[in-house]
Amino acid sequence: MARLPARLHVPARHRLLAGTATAILLVVSVLHLMSAAAGDPGQEPAAMASAALGAAGIVAALRLSTARCFESRLTIVLIGGATLLGVALAHTVGAPGSAPVAWSPRDVLLAALAAGLTASWPATVARRAAERCPR
Numbered sequence: 001m002a003r004l005p006a007r008l009h010v011p012a013r014h015r016l017l018a019g020t021a022t023a024i025l026l027v028v029s030v031l032h033l034m035s036a037a038a039g040d041p042g043q044e045p046a047a048m049a050s051a052a053l054g055a056a057g058i059v060a061a062l063r064l065s066t067a068r069c070f071e072s073r074l075t076i077v078l079i080g081g082a083t084l085l086g087v088a089l090a091h092t093v094g095a096p097g098s099a100p101v102a103w104s105p106r107d108v109l110l111a112a113l114a115a116g117l118t119a120s121w122p123a124t125v126a127r128r129a130a131e132r133c134p135r
Contacts, residue, residue: 018068021120022061025076028083028113029057031106046095049086053079073121080117087111 032054039047060075087110094100101107 017120018064021076021117022064024113024116024120025057025061025064025079028079028110028117029054029061031110031113032057032083044095045097046086046090049082053082053086076117077121080114080120083114084111084118087114 032050036047036051036054039050041047041051056075057079060072060079063069063072064076087107089095091100091103091107
């Protein structure tokens with residue numbers, strides 16, 4: 001098998017971490033889409049936000065799996081942070097127009113996975129910062 005030039009070679013450790021971040025992002029996105037399907041996105045702002053995060057997460061996961069560029073890594077961190085913020089707000093002050101909800105195992109899992117995504121920023125670096133994302 002031909003070896004890639006040094007500037008394009010991605011260490012196996014980085015590929016594994018980026019693949020793990022992609023899988024976690026897909027799980028978070030599916031959980032968001034399931035949550036949006038359970039609600040009424042037309043009437044509930046939280047359901048609409050959940051649907052938007054789920055769709056954006058799937059697109060970012062596809063992009064991360066193919067390019068691993070700065071933009072896709074930034075997007076997964078933003079989706080992780082927005083998920084953490086949404087879960088924390090829903091359980092402390094409540095979603096817009098509703099009272100705070102009790103924690104469920106699904107919410108704890110979602111918060112833990114989102115925290116992992118947010119913390120994965122350095123681990124998903126698969127290329128040097130100077131390299132541009134292929135368009």
